[in-house]
């Protein structure tokens with residue numbers, strides 16, 4: 169017995185603990201109910217009476233040594249910086265890589281905020297639409313080429329269900345569901361059956377604007393567009409309107425801004441014209457108002473529509489539309505500093 173006590177004493181003295189697991193091993197081995205020390209205590213009753221006193225004292229010493237060592241190991245471990253699982257929790261953390269906003273989202277948010285400052289609210293409509301909302305309700309004649317299979321992705325024929333080719337469809341939905349005054353913008357994704365190239369894509373984004381009230385005039389439209397162009401491209405920006413045609417507006421115009429690179433002097437970005445096209449617009453055709461049960465004698469309105477990628481291309485001088493859809497991190501990373 170005495171020999172055993174002295175062996176275990178040595179074993180405890182030489183024991184080294186460098187992890188929580190080893191600390192637990194120590195406890196189980198020496199201090200648990202089935203550990204060596206409790207086994208010695210249970211053998212104590214077999215000790216001869218005249219040795220009991222000495223053996224008892226040594227056993228108690230051993231037990232104290234084991235408990236004290238356990239506490240020592242524990243406090244050394246908790247003070248030591250290095251914790252066992254191989255992870256040093258005191259090291260500074262790695263930088264978290266924050267994502268960046270996609271340039272299309274950046275520009276869309278900017279357009280939204282520019283128009284919200286002058287009282288436009290935001291509406292959205294479905295991407296899968298029917299013929300009425302994309303074409304017929306917008307005064308597209310039956311035989312209009314935009315209804316052609318070339319441009320439109322059809323999902324079902326007769327009745328036609330299709331992917332909207334323009335966010336103008338939301339105009340019809342908003343006019344159906346609310347009464348003037350209407351002052352709203354509709355951002356969203358549109359789809360066209362086009363071969364993908366640097367200048368065209370089968371998916372892109374538009375923002376549509378609609379303003380209907382009594383006495384809305386072309387001058388209101390023009391002022392709104394001047395305000396938008398200056399907010400978007402800078403206070404020096406000028407706009408130019410060219411007569412155009414859209415089935416849902418009369419008169420219609422295409423809007424150019426003075427070149428964002430040369431300021432109108434002429435450069436290879438604006439092909440030496442000094443201007444860049446940014447959107448289509450016009451006064452809402454009375455047929456369109458009436459198709460959505462709005463009294464065209466009482467109300468007039470204007471509408472405009474722009475491609476978000478187009479605005480982003482001009483703002484950031486990106487010359488290939490495909491870059492917006494490839495999600496190449498080298499491209500996206502360049503928009504870190506943009507808000």
Ligand code: DAH
Nearest residue numbers: 334336448449450471472473
């Ligand atoms: N929807 C037209 C397009 O996709 C753009 C457009 C032109 C929208 C004139 C309008 C507008 O609201 O008035 O090409």
